[in-house]
Amino acid sequence: xxxxxxxDIARMDEDFSKWYTDIVTKAGLVDYSPVKGFMVxxxxxxxxxxxxxxxxxxxxxxxxxxxxYFPLLIPESMLNIEKEHxxxxxxxxxxxxxxxxxxxxxxxxIRPTSETIIATMYAKWVKSYRDLPVLINQWANVVRWEKxxxxxxxxxxxxxxxxHTLHETSEEAMDETIKxxxxxxxxxxEFLAIPVIKGxxxxxxxxxxxxxxxxxxxxxxxxKALQSATSxxxxxxxxxxxxxxxxxxxxxxxTPFQTSWGMSTRSIGGIIMTHGDERGLKLPPxxxxxxxxxxxxxQHKEGVLEEVxxxxxxxxxxxxxxxxIRDSYTPGYKCNDSELKGIPVRIEIGPKDIEKGECILFxxxxxxxxxxxxxxxxxxxxxxxxxxxxxxxxxxxxxxxNKTHVAKSLDEIKEILSKxxxxxKTAWCxxxxxxxxxxxxxxxxxxxxxxxxxxxxxxxxxxxxxxxNTVYLAKQY
RNA sequence: CGGGAUGUAGCGCAAUUGGUAGCGCACGUGGUUUGGGACCAUGGGGUUGCAGGUUCAAGUCCUGUCAUUCCGACCA
Numbered sequence: 001x002x003x004x005x006x007x008d009i010a011r012m013d014e015d016f017s018k019w020y021t022d023i024v025t026k027a028g029l030v031d032y033s034p035v036k037g038f039m040v041x042x043x044x045x046x047x048x049x050x051x052x053x054x055x056x057x058x059x060x061x062x063x064x065x066x067x068x069y070f071p072l073l074i075p076e077s078m079l080n081i082e083k084e085h086x087x088x089x090x091x092x093x094x095x096x097x098x099x100x101x102x103x104x105x106x107x108x109x110i111r112p113t114s115e116t117i118i119a120t121m122y123a124k125w126v127k128s129y130r131d132l133p134v135l136i137n138q139w140a141n142v143v144r145w146e147k148x149x150x151x152x153x154x155x156x157x158x159x160x161x162x163x164h165t166l167h168e169t170s171e172e173a174m175d176e177t178i179k180x181x182x183x184x185x186x187x188x189x190e191f192l193a194i195p196v197i198k199g200x201x202x203x204x205x206x207x208x209x210x211x212x213x214x215x216x217x218x219x220x221x222x223x224k225a226l227q228s229a230t231s232x233x234x235x236x237x238x239x240x241x242x243x244x245x246x247x248x249x250x251x252x253x254x255t256p257f258q259t260s261w262g263m264s265t266r267s268i269g270g271i272i273m274t275h276g277d278e279r280g281l282k283l284p285p286x287x288x289x290x291x292x293x294x295x296x297x298x299q300h301k302e303g304v305l306e307e308v309x310x311x312x313x314x315x316x317x318x319x320x321x322x323x324x325i326r327d328s329y330t331p332g333y334k335c336n337d338s339e340l341k342g343i344p345v346r347i348e349i350g351p352k353d354i355e356k357g358e359c360i361l362f363x364x365x366x367x368x369x370x371x372x373x374x375x376x377x378x379x380x381x382x383x384x385x386x387x388x389x390x391x392x393x394x395x396x397x398x399x400x401x402n403k404t405h406v407a408k409s410l411d412e413i414k415e416i417l418s419k420x421x422x423x424x425k426t427a428w429c430x431x432x433x434x435x436x437x438x439x440x441x442x443x444x445x446x447x448x449x450x451x452x453x454x455x456x457x458x459x460x461x462x463x464x465x466x467x468x469n470t471v472y473l474a475k476q477y
Numbered sequence: 478c479g480g481g482a483u484g485u486a487g488c489g490c491a492a493u494u495g496g497u498a499g500c501g502c503a504c505g506u507g508g509u510u511u512g513g514g515a516c517c518a519u520g521g522g523g524u525u526g527c528a529g530g531u532u533c534a535a536g537u538c539c540u541g542u543c544a545u546u547c548c549g550a551c552c553a
Contacts, residue, residue, distance in 0.1 A: 017547070036544065092552070147478060147551060158553070227553065264553050297512045332513035350512055443549080
C-alpha cells in the first residue's frame with residue numbers, strides 16, 4: 001500500500017503514544033476531565049464497555065454467579081486487617097476525611113478493590129457449609145491514586161468488575177480461579193479478537209494478599225505487554241483474617257477458601273492497541289457499537305435516501321447498523337470518519353448502484369471493497385463480519401508471533417530489546433534476585449509463567465542456575 | 478514521586494527589542510455542491526491555564542501553582 005498521510009493522527013510507527021491518544025480522543029471514546037487522572041468516557045467509548053459487560057456478564061451468569069453491589073467507602077480499620085493487602089494498596093488509596101465540615105472519627109478509603117469489605121460481609125453471611133459456595137460479582141468503579149495516567153490504560157478511577165467467591169475446599173476454589181481465568185481468555189480471544197497467554201504471576205508480581213495470581217497477558221502492537229485480566233486464589237488467608245467461619249459437614253468449625261477475579265475498562269485500551277492502524281480505530285465486529293454503517297453517495301438525488309433507509313430497516317434486526325445521512329459532509333469525509341471510528345463494515349451506495357441493484361461493501365480490516373447484490377446483502381454481511389472477526393484475531397496473533405523471541409541469556413534479552421520491544425521467552429530459576437536484576441537492567445518484567453509451555457532450556461536465562469520454569473518477559477503497560 | 482517538554486478561540490498554531498491578540502481548521506447563517514476528508518459569501522467566539530510580582534504598559538520578564546505530555550520509579 002502506498003504511504004498515506006492521515007490527517008490529524010500521528011503515525012503509529014513514529015510515535016505510538018501520540019497515536020494512541022489521538023485515536024482515543026479523535027474517535028470520540030474519551031475526553032480529559034478537569035480532575036487530574038480522571039477521564040470522561042464518551043458515549044461511543046461507553047458503548048464498547050457496555051458490549052463487553054453484556055458478554056462477560058452472560059458468561060458469569062452461565063457459570064452460576066450473581067451480581068451484587070457493595071459500598072464505595074471502606075473504613076480504615078477494615079482495610080488494615082490483612083497485612084500484605086494493606087501494604088500493597090495503602091500507597092494508592094484516596095481518603096475521605098470529612099462529612100460536610102465535620103471531621104470523621106475514622107477516615108474512610110475509596111475502594112481500590114473490594115476484598116476487605118466483601119470479606120467483612122461474607123463473615124456475616126456464611127454460617128454453614130450449606131451457604132457455600134458464595135459466587136458473587138460486582139460491576140463497580142474503583143480509585144487508585146496513580147502517579148501517571150493514560151486514558152483506559154491507567155486512570156485514577158476506572159470501571160471494572162470484581163468477582164469474589166467462597167468455597168468449601170481449596171480444590172474447589174482453585175478450580176474456580178482457573179475457570180474464571182478461562183472465561184476471560186475466551187472473552188479476549190473470541191470476542192475482542194485479542195490473543196492472550198494464560199499463566200501465573202511470579203511472587204513479586206502477584207496481587208497483594210493472594211496465594212496465587214493468574215493472568216492473561218496480551219501483546220500490543222508496539223511490543224509491550226498488557227495484563228488484561230487477573231484471577232486470584234487466596235487460600236484461606238483472607239477468610240481467616242476477616243474471620244469467615246462456618247460449620248462444616250462434620251459439624252466442626254471450618255474456614256472457607258476464597259477467590260477474586262477482575263477485568264477493567266483497560267481492556268478497551270487493549271482493543272485499540274492490538275487492532276488499531278494508521279487510519280484509526282479498528283473494532284472487532286462483536287464489540288463494535290456500530291457494526292455496519294451506510295454511506296450514501298449523491299444522497300440529494302432522488303430515491304437514494306429512501307433506499308438507504310429501506311436497507312437500514314431491513315438489516316437492523318440482524319446487525320447494529322446506522323446510516324450516515326448527515327447533510328453537511330461529503331461521502332469522502334464520511335468514509336474517513338467511519339474508518340477513524342473503526343466500524344467493521346461500510347455499505348457504500350449511490351444512484352448508480354441502486355440502478356444495478358447493488359452496493360459496495362468495504363471491510364475495515366483489509367480495506368477491501370466489493371460489489372454485492374442487494375438481494376443477498378444480509379448473508380454477505382453476516383459472512384463478512386464473521387470473517388473480519390476471525391481475520392483480526394489472526395492478524396493480532398501473527399503480530400504477536402513476529403514479536404516473540406527466545407533468549408537464553410541476559411545479553412540476548414538485552415540485544416533483542418535494543419532492536420525492538422518484544423515478548424521474550426526464556427527459562428527462569430525462580431529466584432527473586434534474577435527477577436529484580438532483569439527489571440533493573442532491562443526494565444522488562446516477568447509477565448507470566450505460562451501454562452503448557454515446553455521447556456526451552458535447562459538453565460536460567462538470567463543466572464545460569466537450574467531452570468524451573470519457562471517464562472514470558474516484556475515491558476508492560 | 479523524580480527529570481524533560483508544552484499551556485494563547487473547540488483543535489492546530491502565530492504575535493519583532495515588553496506597546497494592548499491574529500491565522501487555518503472547526504462552528505452559526507445563506508447559497509452552490511455531493512462516487513474518498515467540497516466551495517463561495519457572511520457571522521459568532523479570548524480574563525493568553527490560574528495566582529501573585531516587576532513596569533507607564535505583560536501573551537512576552539520574574540515567582541509560585543495547576544494541567545497535559547514524554548522518560549523513569551509504582552500499579553488493572
